[in-house]
Amino acid sequence: xxHLGYLIAGWSIGLGTLAVYGWSxxxxxxxxxxxxxxxxxxWMSAND
Amino acid sequence: xxxxGAASPQTAxxxxxxxxxxGTRLLGVFILVSVPVLLLFAxxxxxADDTMEDAVRLLYIHVPxxxxxxxxxxLTAVGSVAYLWKRSRWWDTVAHAAAEVGVVFCGLTxxxxxxxxxxxxxxxxxxxDVRLVTTLVLFLVFVGYLAFRSVPAEPETRAKRAAVxxxxxxxxxxxxxxxxxxxxxxxxxxxxxxxDGQLEDLTLFTWFLGTVVLGAIFVWLLITRFRLAWLExxxxxxxxxxxxxxxxxxxxxxxxxxxxxSVVGGFQDNPxxxx
Amino acid sequence: MLxxxxxVAAKDLKVEWRARIIINQVAPFTLLIVxxxxxxxxxxxxxLRNTAPGLFWVAVLLITLLAVQRGAAIExxxxxxxxxxxxxxxxxxxxxxxxxxxxxxxxxxxxxxxxAIVVLFDVSVGDPLLMVVSALAASxxxxxxxxxxxxxxxxLGVRETLLPILLLPVLAPVLISATRTFGDAFxxxxxxxxxxxxxxxxxxxxxxxxxxLAYGVLLEET
Amino acid sequence: xxxxxxxxIQLVDAVSLLGRFPALxxxxxxxxxxxxxxxxxxxxxxxxxxxxxxAGLLRLESGHGLVLGHNLANDxxxxxxxxxxxxxxxxxxxxxxxxxNVEFWAKASHADVKTVPSALSHLGLPARLHDLQVRRxxxxxxxxxxxxxxxxxxxxLWLLDEPHAALDQEGRDIVDQLVADAADAGATVLLASHExxxxxxxxxxxxxxxxxxLVGDTGADTAKPTGQRDQDQxxxxx
Numbered sequence: 001x002x003h004l005g006y007l008i009a010g011w012s013i014g015l016g017t018l019a020v021y022g023w024s025x026x027x028x029x030x031x032x033x034x035x036x037x038x039x040x041x042x043w044m045s046a047n048d
Numbered sequence: 049x050x051x052x053g054a055a056s057p058q059t060a061x062x063x064x065x066x067x068x069x070x071g072t073r074l075l076g077v078f079i080l081v082s083v084p085v086l087l088l089f090a091x092x093x094x095x096a097d098d099t100m101e102d103a104v105r106l107l108y109i110h111v112p113x114x115x116x117x118x119x120x121x122x123l124t125a126v127g128s129v130a131y132l133w134k135r136s137r138w139w140d141t142v143a144h145a146a147a148e149v150g151v152v153f154c155g156l157t158x159x160x161x162x163x164x165x166x167x168x169x170x171x172x173x174x175x176x177d178v179r180l181v182t183t184l185v186l187f188l189v190f191v192g193y194l195a196f197r198s199v200p201a202e203p204e205t206r207a208k209r210a211a212v213x214x215x216x217x218x219x220x221x222x223x224x225x226x227x228x229x230x231x232x233x234x235x236x237x238x239x240x241x242x243x244d245g246q247l248e249d250l251t252l253f254t255w256f257l258g259t260v261v262l263g264a265i266f267v268w269l270l271i272t273r274f275r276l277a278w279l280e281x282x283x284x285x286x287x288x289x290x291x292x293x294x295x296x297x298x299x300x301x302x303x304x305x306x307x308x309x310s311v312v313g314g315f316q317d318n319p320x321x322x323x
Numbered sequence: 324m325l326x327x328x329x330x331v332a333a334k335d336l337k338v339e340w341r342a343r344i345i346i347n348q349v350a351p352f353t354l355l356i357v358x359x360x361x362x363x364x365x366x367x368x369x370x371l372r373n374t375a376p377g378l379f380w381v382a383v384l385l386i387t388l389l390a391v392q393r394g395a396a397i398e399x400x401x402x403x404x405x406x407x408x409x410x411x412x413x414x415x416x417x418x419x420x421x422x423x424x425x426x427x428x429x430x431x432x433x434x435x436x437x438x439a440i441v442v443l444f445d446v447s448v449g450d451p452l453l454m455v456v457s458a459l460a461a462s463x464x465x466x467x468x469x470x471x472x473x474x475x476x477x478x479l480g481v482r483e484t485l486l487p488i489l490l491l492p493v494l495a496p497v498l499i500s501a502t503r504t505f506g507d508a509f510x511x512x513x514x515x516x517x518x519x520x521x522x523x524x525x526x527x528x529x530x531x532x533x534x535x536l537a538y539g540v541l542l543e544e545t
Numbered sequence: 546x547x548x549x550x551x552x553x554i555q556l557v558d559a560v561s562l563l564g565r566f567p568a569l570x571x572x573x574x575x576x577x578x579x580x581x582x583x584x585x586x587x588x589x590x591x592x593x594x595x596x597x598x599x600a601g602l603l604r605l606e607s608g609h610g611l612v613l614g615h616n617l618a619n620d621x622x623x624x625x626x627x628x629x630x631x632x633x634x635x636x637x638x639x640x641x642x643x644x645x646n647v648e649f650w651a652k653a654s655h656a657d658v659k660t661v662p663s664a665l666s667h668l669g670l671p672a673r674l675h676d677l678q679v680r681r682x683x684x685x686x687x688x689x690x691x692x693x694x695x696x697x698x699x700x701x702l703w704l705l706d707e708p709h710a711a712l713d714q715e716g717r718d719i720v721d722q723l724v725a726d727a728a729d730a731g732a733t734v735l736l737a738s739h740e741x742x743x744x745x746x747x748x749x750x751x752x753x754x755x756x757x758x759l760v761g762d763t764g765a766d767t768a769k770p771t772g773q774r775d776q777d778q779x780x781x782x783x
Contacts, residue, residue: 013160017155029276032283036283185495192488212541217493227496287565291567341640403638408625
């Protein structure tokens with residue numbers, strides 16, 4: 001396979017960034033949810 | 049996102065502060081399953097391109113990410129217009145979440161495009177290319193948008209001004225695109241590659257799959273980011289309720305002080321005044 | 324409304340004429356930019372002539388930042404912005420007035436900058452009319468966008484640092500187009516300057532309309 | 546709007562924020578047209594915020610508010626055009642002269658520019674000061690100039706935040722006269738001050754706020770020399 005280095009770099013940066021970003025958003029949201037009363041986190045019951 | 053994807057509804061207990069819902073958990077599972085499938089298609093099932101050789105495999109992530117960038121910024125513009133129209137916090141939050149996810153996707157568009165351009169065009173960056181320069185300017189416009197949003201301000205003021213910035217940013221896209229196109233109309237981009245009929249069915253399918261998978265990631269991120277922003281505003285409101293109670297308590301203590309303890313003279317020493 | 328716009332523009336210009344901030348501080352800065360470019364580009368006459376159009380407009384963008392900040396500071400120094408809200412002035416008229424005042428100041432500085440570039444970089448102007456008309460069209464767009472973004476960051480306390488990142492990317496099309504028209508006017512690039520003028524005019528119109536519509540929303544602080 | 550049918554100010558449980566601080570935490574206050582009301586309270590009680598809310602400059606976070614018949618929730622712009630607010634900032638341009646400033650704000654309020662000289666002399670600003678740049682004025686002279694910009698506008702509701710601050714005895718007397726004249730002309734005046742004894746003479750009703758809420762509302766009888774009360778009652782009856 002040609003350009004293997006570029007391929008690995010491109011895909012790993014792409015998927016890696018999305019994973020790290022997604023993880024950080026989920027973590028921040030989890031931390032934020034601690035400070036909000038359960039009844040004000042309204043989408044949870046609405047979607048479930 | 050893996051942690052959320054793995055969490056099943058049964059494990060969600062009262063002490064669980066995860067912001068996932070059944071929808072996002074299903075989406076998470078789908079993403080975890082489909083990413084390896086996409087990788088299989090992108091690296092194993094499809095053939096190398098005649099001219100780009102194996103570098104074409106980068107396009108299976110680059111193109112969907114680029115498309116979703118424009119979706120995200122369009123969503124910011126829609127949210128901004130809807131906010132100014134309806135003045136609802138929901139739309140402001142949509143615009144904010146879309147802009148942040150959009151900046152991440154826009155950055156990835158630039159990076160993956162650059163990595164693809166190096167072996168293909170033999171350059172990391174090409175000033176003459178319309179889409180490259182447009183995307184870079186767009187990136188900077190929305191980095192500015194996020195910078196503005198991160199400044200502490202009264203929420204309503206910030207929402208209104210951010211909406212204007214978001215709309216102007218979106219208006220700017222076609223203007224920048226036009227001007228760059230005129231500037232150097234020798235674009236290096238394979239403008240016809242999707243339409244000139246030389247593509248194999250499998251290549252086309254992989255592109256489609258890439259759009260679906262990255263679209264799912266995009267939606268998951270958008271929803272989760274929206275919920276984060278929503279929670280942050282709820283915290284703010286909750287803080288306001290507490291502050292209001294404290295403030296009201298002051299009015300009972302403050303009666304005697306109000307009548308007796310007034311300071312003669314200066315008007316500068318009033319902390320209730322505008323800062 | 325035009326009378327109100329003129330009232331605001333005349334006030335801004337009168338304040339500037341008294342305070343001389345633009346004349347005493349920004350104008351010398353303008354010359355300084357030209358000199359710095361000359362030093363940075365190794366004093367090679369041919370390079371200087373080739374890059375003169377771009378240098379001119381980059382310098383204009385830097386000046387714009389200062390002029391916009393100054394224009395916003397006039398209103399915020401002692402709560403005048405609030406008084407404007409309490410007045411009968413239509414926000415669109417205020418926008419028009421402030422943009423007009425900014426335009427006049429930019430044009431004055433551009434004349435200075437143009438003379439400096441022509442003299443110091445030894446540029447020969449092949450098409451003075453194109454140069455003048457395109458500078459006018461570009462400045463209208465810059466003044467309109469600058470006025471919009473000038474009020475955006477007011478009241479947030481970080482105007483100085485926020486303004487460049489918000490305003491400059493938006494002005495990128497002006498930089499591209501105006502550099503082309505000047506390149507053509509200086510006989511430096513093979514571009515149709517008059518066609519680029521259309522782009523500048525379009526930019527000016529779009530931002531003028533945006534400002535007229537959006538200024539009311541932005542002026543109101545809370 | 547017929548002022549006779551509306552209170553000049555009607556706030557019900559008004560909450561207003563400064564940043565994220567609830568400066569007004571449920572203020573209820575009704576002021577009838579033609580009334581002169583003094584708001585007093587300790588530092589940080591919310592006096593300034595109350596005036597700015599009534600001027601249409603602040604958003605009503607919750608509660609109801611009507612000023613001159615306009616709803617604060619959706620028509621603050623109409624309110625802003627009919628009030629005269631003297632705040633802590635004077636809103637003057639330092640580099641313009643006294644006359645230029647007053648003329649600018651007169652024109653900006655679409656008021657008659659010909660009344661500018663008389664307004665300036667009414668505020669005790671002699672002709673030699675008219676062509677002086679505001680940056681050369683003392684704090685008291687600035688406040689007089691700011692009051693002159695309000696006077697040319699003839700607002701229906703005067704909102705004066707510490708109007709006596711920085712003024713000498715002559716200036717304070719002028720302000721008192723200004724308030725009396727405004728009330729005579731049928732305008733409503735709301736003053737905020739913590740110098741009760743200074744302003745008590747010009748106001749019939751004293752409202753006390755603390756912690757962003759109303760804690761006291763004494764009508765005419767506590768803070769008013771008897772001699773003026775009848776005069777005031779006659780005035781209000783008109």
